[in-house]
Amino acid sequence: MGEFELIRTFFAAAPCAQGGEGIALGIGDDCALLALPPGEQLAISTDTLVAGVHFADPCDPFLLGQRSLAVAVSDLAAMGAHPLAFTLALTTPTVDADWLQRYAQGLNAMALNCGVGLVGGDTTRGPLSLTLTVFGRVPAGLALTRHGAQPGDLLCVGGELGNAAGALPLVLNQRTAPAAIAEPLLAHYWSPQPQLALGLALRGKATSAMDVSDGLLADCEHIAKASAVRLVIERQRLPLSSALLAFLGDDEARSAALSGGDDYVLAFTLPPAELVPLQADGWPVQVVGRVEQGQGVVLVDPAGQDITPVIRGYQHFRETH
Missing domain, CATH: 3.90.650.10 (PurM-like C-terminal domain)
Structure with a gap:
């Protein structure tokens, strides 16, 4: 199965790839076209998930399809953005029809749940990884950002x-x-x-x-x-x-x-x-x-004493000695 047949078979025909609000042109051309109402800005975020780093391999491809899109769309929620569309860049070592079908079904289920449409992407051969880029819209000046927290909040x-x-x-x-x-x-x-x-x-x-x-x-x-x-x-x-x-x-x-x-x-x-x-x-x-x-x-702690741990969370490139 070639690249374009793979896309047509497992992704382009999915309900989430049939267009929708804010999508002027979806899968099938060199670029997708998104339409924004006057006075709104485009919010964009990209997430990459790598087998063995972000998810166990092997794992249930339906569940992976749900998770891979959800973690990307969460960035739109963090900005107070209304979801519009997403793209998928899929790198896979082999063309496994059953795996691809199940992954596409999970992806579609989450896309419909979030109200976001698949508008393009890419496929290539290599170690399993997934890169999803999500697009949303937000009125100018109303996006939630990491700036702005004030003492007393x-x-x-x-x-x-x-x-x-x-x-x-x-x-x-x-x-x-x-x-x-x-x-x-x-x-x-x-x-x-x-x-x-x-x-x-x-x-x-x-x-x-x-x-x-x-x-x-x-x-x-x-x-x-x-x-x-x-x-x-x-x-x-x-x-x-x-x-x-x-x-x-x-x-x-x-x-x-x-x-x-x-x-x-x-x-x-x-x-x-x-x-x-x-x-x-x-x-x-x-x-x-x-x-x-x-x-x-x-x-x-409840007494107000500082008990901050040294390790505070996950970091991909933390140096070890």
């Missing part, structure tokens, strides 16, 4: 932390657990739900935002640096699921929430006056700390 997250990190031993077959514990953790790992609606609700309210991919401590460092402030995280306020606590216990669960990564919930700073209206409207806003003058990120 609350540090918040959009839901439970640590579930995906807790699932990793299950994904790697290092541990087992009863279905009532394993299933919610594995669902969070393989099918994270980008918080697109929350991102839209935070426009004009949050002073800074990003999604949690490398761990709360590590990702909050980006907000602290961009905003030139100090973020204080209160260990006892971390929102943890009952499944995670049952699987790991309190201490290990809190470590997973702080440094495990792969949560894909939003972390954001919020003026205190905005908290109650958002919670009253049903948004899953959980306060985990505060913004102060200074720099960096610190973790404190």
Whole structure:
């Protein structure tokens, strides 16, 4: 099977590749064409997932299809962007029709769930890797960024932390657990739900935002640096699921929430006056700390003592000695 037949067979015919809002021209030409309403800006983000680094190999291709798109779309949620389209660059060592069909089905399921259309990409032979570029739109001046956090703001997250990190031993077959514990953790790992609606609700309210991919401590460092402030995280306020606590216990669960990564919930700073209206409207806003003058990120215990760990999250190119 050649490259173009592969694209036609497994991707171009998928429901998510049939155009939609904001897509003037999709698959089939040298470029896709996206249409933006007047006064809106294009938000763009690219994510690469490499076999053996970002996901176990082999793994269920349907679940991988869901996950690979969800982690990319989460960046649009972090910017408060409305999703439009995505491209896929697929590198695969062989043409395995069953694998490609299952991967395309998972990709399509997540695309329809997120309201984002496949508009192009590329295929090539080599070690298995996936590069997805997502496109969204946001009114000029309303994008959520990492800049803007102010002393006195609350540090918040959009839901439970640590579930995906807790699932990793299950994904790697290092541990087992009863279905009532394993299933919610594995669902969070393989099918994270980008918080697109929350991102839209935070426009004009949050002073800074990003999604949690490398761990709360590590990702909050980006907000602290961009905003030139100090973020204080209160260990006892971390929102943890009952499944995670049952699987790991309190201490290990809190470590997973702080440094495990792969949560894909939003972390954001919020003026205190905005908290109650958002919670009253049903948004899953959980306060985990505060913004102060200074720099960096610190973790404190209930007594206010600094207990910040040395390793704060995942880094691809951390030097080892």
